[in-house]
Amino acid sequence: MKPISQSVLIVLTAVFIMAFGNFAFFENFFAAYPVTLRSLLFLASVVVLFTAVAVIFLGLLCTRHTIKPVLIGVLILSALAACFMDSYNVVIDAQMIDNVLHTNLSESLDLFNFRLLLYVFLLGLLPAWLILRLPLREAPLRANLMARLKLLGIAFVTIAVMLFSFGDSYASFFREHKPLRYYANPAYHMYSLARYGSRALAGGHREFQRIAEAPRIRDVGSGKKRELVILVVGETARADHFSLNGYERETNPLLKKERVISFQSMWSCGTSTAISVPCMFSVFSQQDFDEENAAATENVLDILHRAGVNVLWRDNNSSSKGVALRVPYEDFRSPEVNPVCDEECRDEGMLAGLQDYIDSHREGDILIVLHQMGNHGPAYYKRYPRAFERFTPVCRTNQLEDCTDEEIANTYDNGILYTDYFLSKVIGLLKHNTPQFRTAMIYASDHGESLGEYGLYLHGLPYFMAPDNQKHVPLIMWFGDNFDPGPQGLKGLLARSQGRYTHDNIFHTMLGLFHVETGVYDPGLDIIPHPHHRLARN
Numbered sequence: 001m002k003p004i005s006q007s008v009l010i011v012l013t014a015v016f017i018m019a020f021g022n023f024a025f026f027e028n029f030f031a032a033y034p035v036t037l038r039s040l041l042f043l044a045s046v047v048v049l050f051t052a053v054a055v056i057f058l059g060l061l062c063t064r065h066t067i068k069p070v071l072i073g074v075l076i077l078s079a080l081a082a083c084f085m086d087s088y089n090v091v092i093d094a095q096m097i098d099n100v101l102h103t104n105l106s107e108s109l110d111l112f113n114f115r116l117l118l119y120v121f122l123l124g125l126l127p128a129w130l131i132l133r134l135p136l137r138e139a140p141l142r143a144n145l146m147a148r149l150k151l152l153g154i155a156f157v158t159i160a161v162m163l164f165s166f167g168d169s170y171a172s173f174f175r176e177h178k179p180l181r182y183y184a185n186p187a188y189h190m191y192s193l194a195r196y197g198s199r200a201l202a203g204g205h206r207e208f209q210r211i212a213e214a215p216r217i218r219d220v221g222s223g224k225k226r227e228l229v230i231l232v233v234g235e236t237a238r239a240d241h242f243s244l245n246g247y248e249r250e251t252n253p254l255l256k257k258e259r260v261i262s263f264q265s266m267w268s269c270g271t272s273t274a275i276s277v278p279c280m281f282s283v284f285s286q287q288d289f290d291e292e293n294a295a296a297t298e299n300v301l302d303i304l305h306r307a308g309v310n311v312l313w314r315d316n317n318s319s320s321k322g323v324a325l326r327v328p329y330e331d332f333r334s335p336e337v338n339p340v341c342d343e344e345c346r347d348e349g350m351l352a353g354l355q356d357y358i359d360s361h362r363e364g365d366i367l368i369v370l371h372q373m374g375n376h377g378p379a380y381y382k383r384y385p386r387a388f389e390r391f392t393p394v395c396r397t398n399q400l401e402d403c404t405d406e407e408i409a410n411t412y413d414n415g416i417l418y419t420d421y422f423l424s425k426v427i428g429l430l431k432h433n434t435p436q437f438r439t440a441m442i443y444a445s446d447h448g449e450s451l452g453e454y455g456l457y458l459h460g461l462p463y464f465m466a467p468d469n470q471k472h473v474p475l476i477m478w479f480g481d482n483f484d485p486g487p488q489g490l491k492g493l494l495a496r497s498q499g500r501y502t503h504d505n506i507f508h509t510m511l512g513l514f515h516v517e518t519g520v521y522d523p524g525l526d527i528i529p530h531p532h533h534r535l536a537r538n
Contacts, residue, residue: 003137006067006144007059007151013071013131014054017078017186018047021123024085025183032177042169049162052155053187057194059152064144067136072128077193078186079124083116087401088378088457091182092189094196096460098274098291103318106333106344110379113399179465206296211283212518215307217365225482227365228358228437229513230426233277234419234445235317235374236459239266239474241416249391251416254424258478259490261497263527266475268447269503272460276446277321277371280503283520286463294322300507301327301369307516310361314350315371324369343382347372347422351429358433365514366437370426375415377449377458380408384418391417405452412451427478439480440513444506445473475501485528493528501527 029046033039062070081092090096139147163170173180182188239245243252244262269279269286279289281299305311305327313324316332335341338349350370358366375383379398391410395403403411423443430439448470450456459470477493479485485493508525511518 001133001135003135005137005139005147006062006064007147009067009071009131009134009136010058010062010151011055013075013127014051014058014186016127017075017123018051018054021078021082021185022047022183023082024089025180025185028089028180028183032180038169042166042173045162045166045169046173049159050181050184050187052158052162053184054190055155056152057187057190059148059155064141068131071131074186074190075128075131076120076124077189079120079122080116081185081189082123083119084111085183085185086119087115087399089455090458090460091179091462092185092192093182093462094192095270095272095275095462097189097192097196099272099460107318107376110376110382110398113397115399179462182462182465206292209297210302211298212303212306212520215303215516215518217307217309218515218517225436225438226363227440227483227514228368228430228433229366229440229442229510230368230370230430231510232423232426232441232443233280233317233369233371234443234474235273235372235376236447236449237375237416237419237445237474238448238469239264239445239472240469241413242474242476244476245474249413251413252420253417254420255476258424258427260427261477261490261494263475263477263497263499263501265498265500266444266473267500267502268445268471268473271447271463271466271470273317273446274321276503278323280444280446280506281323283507285504286502298326299323300510301367303518303520304367304510304514304516307514307518308364309514309516310364310366311369312357312367313369313371314354316345316347316350316373317371317376320371342385344373346385347374347419348425351425354429355432367510367514372419372422374419374445375412375449377412380411380415383415388414388418388421390414400452400457408451412449423476430478430480434480434482437480438483440483440485441476441478442509443474443476444503447471448473496527496529 029043033042058071058074084090085092241247241251242262243250244255244260245264268276269289270276275289275291278291278294278299279286281301282289282294282297283299284290284294284297301311301313301323311327313320313327313329314332315324315329316338320329330337332338332350333345335345338345339352340346340349347370354368357368373383378400381394381396391413393407394411394414395407397403400408423441426441430441433439447459449459450467450469453469454467456467459466461470463471477485479490505525505527508522509527511521512523512526512528
């Protein structure tokens with residue numbers, strides 16, 4: 001086999017990925033542009049431009065001794081990216097990379113299927129094998145360096161020519177059709193990897209910051225009862241599939257029997273667990289939220305813990321995403337700990353032993369956080385016991401493209417039905433403790449989900465381009481008989497439930513619930529009204 005130069009191998013790899021790993025990009029391009037001669041010419045220009053961008057990335061990464069490992073790695077990553085973009089119409093940005101790195105093994109296996117194997121083999125392993133076999137032309141170091149500079153120069157000139165030739169079209173492309181470039185493979189996921197890596201390195205040197213000086217629980221009278229609050233962090237639940245919010249299907253048959261308040265307009269901080277969970281517990285607003293800043297700043301659990309509240313986090317999801325690093329944490333994803341496991345460990349199992357925990361803490365208020373597995377996709381059929389399979393037919397595969405919209409919705413709604421049951425069990429536990437405590441439950445999902453609308457599935461799109469289905473989430477509150485939520489009671493809070501709220505409100509609402517005095521508390525962001533005389537503890 002005749003040896004080839006490093007530059008030729010880099011170009012061939014970029015062309016191969018652009019030609020065979022960009023079906024999602026082409027599909028979205030033609031959805032945005034009508035098929036005309038000019039649009040086809042512009043598409044050809046865009047393909048050349050993104051290929052040149054990929055050549056630049058690869059040219060900077062590859063050296064004489066690393067070229068084959070780097071190109072093989074890029075091919076496999078690009079094959080994975082192509083599969084997920086083609087199957088679910090998601091984009092591989094820094095946020096999605098963070099999601100992948102924080103996903104546990106069981107969640108990863110939910111994404112494993114024959115189509116993924118086919119993509120990895122045809123677009124990753126097969127060309128990788130060819131690269132391994134190809135002999136490279138030997139050349140002195142100086143000649144290699146000059147050849148690489150020439151390659152990069154040609155790539156930059158090519159980009160300039162494309163931009164100049166279709167200047168008006170690119171102005172519209174980058175301004176009006178910004179999301180299209182997120183589907184460019186491998187250019188965008190390589191950029192996202194570089195961005196994620198730089199942010200991770202920058203965040204690793206930040207000193208942890210306390211934002212609340214000497215937080216304390218306000219004295220509201222003698223003879224007070226302690227507070228017991230359970231905060232349920234939902235997973236992948238969208239508000240419009242809760243019958244409490246007007247959904248035509250009865251997905252909340254048990255909650256509707258309870259004295260709950262469902263907030264009609266609650267919006268998530270992000271479109272993924274890795275963003276939304278840290279954000280909802282942080283002092284930062286959705287506009288100001290930054291993962292590195294949040295990780296280096298104490299959150300509401302830290303403040304409550306320092307104020308004297310007994311805080312416990314129980315997790316049936318992948319992790320707390322760094323939120324519970326400084327408070328007691330219990331993992332309920334294994335049968336050794338969770339007594340309610342079949343196909344997988346159920347959210348209901350997180351309630352096991354909670355009464356013993358409550359009884360063992362004879363002083364101080366108690367906050368228990370339960371992080372659900374909820375409706376985590378794409379294997380929705382695994383998210384509930386078979387007894388909750390009320391809506392049929394269902395989608396019994398993680399390859400959502402093989403199911404009808406009705407089957408996907410049915411399976412998803414069965415998961416919501418199980419969450420309804422789980423929340424009713426939480427309320428039952430709180431009712432049992434109401435004689436000794438002022439009890440309350442708050443349920444808020446981290447983000448929503450796309451179920452095929454606009455050809456989108458799952459979640460994780462950049463916030464600005466994500467549909468409301470991925471951002472409009474349920475917020476439900478329940479209060480025990482002796483926990484009066486505000487000066488006008490449940491009636492007043494019910495009226496407030498029609499307002500618009502976001503995850504920004506969670507931080508301040510939790511501080512208000514426990515009467516924590518601290519300068520970081522903003523009563524204007526507290527969902528529950530808190531005048532100075534309110535909630536005198538009985």
